[in-house]
Amino acid sequence: MSAPVKALAAGELFRGLTSIQLEKLANLAKVMPASSGSSLFRLGDTAESLYLVSSGRVALTLPIDLEGLPQDLTVDEKGAGELVGWSALVPPHRSTLSAKVVVDSELVVFEGPALAQALAADQSCGHRVMANLSEVVGRRLHQMQAMWLRELQRLITSKFA
């Protein structure tokens, strides 16, 4: 099993695929070393690429204003096997976070349109990948919803206690 295939097999997006399906997808991917501090994409960018972290860590950040100055605040970090930039597969294909490499890392990179085309061509593979993607997106949505509710509850307590 080649290095990209191993990385894909360990990734949350490609769980449950056969080795043949993994091989096909690995042919579309590029293994990319990324040095600490480099930016993968910025909030508002067109989401063109999807990244699977093979090793290292990538920070997802949101912009805040602190004392009138802009600042990127890390809201999540992704490590080996985790996915960054799924907006490349999901319309409207816009990045809603920024991503920055925290430590020297290795990433498996897919171009969004090429991956979408491959998934459409192999329906079994496409169904499995999109089911995995739904799980990833749904989980993040539910966690963000819970975090938002906790903040709302604190606001209610402070305003109406």
Added chain:
Amino acid sequence: MLELSLVLVIVLMVGSASITYAFASERDRAQAPARMEAQQVAQPSHFFAPTEIVKPPRIPRELAISRLEQHVRQERAAVEQFPESPSRQSLRANTSSPFLN
């Protein structure tokens, strides 16, 4: 004779009441400036000046960012199991986040 005596008594009573009232008014007028001064002293010194805003002590920017990120990490950890087992408790549990404590 009796009527004359009664008139005399009434005149005396009214006269003494008037004199007492006049004395009391004069004493109040004399004490009024002293009371006003006392009130002025008792008023807060910044009555007409802008109220002084007490700002919390300023913390360094890096420390503020670090606390915010720690807060986000703790909140993420608190809701980690929410998708598998959603509960009211996980939405209301307190936090030890330094940002809020």
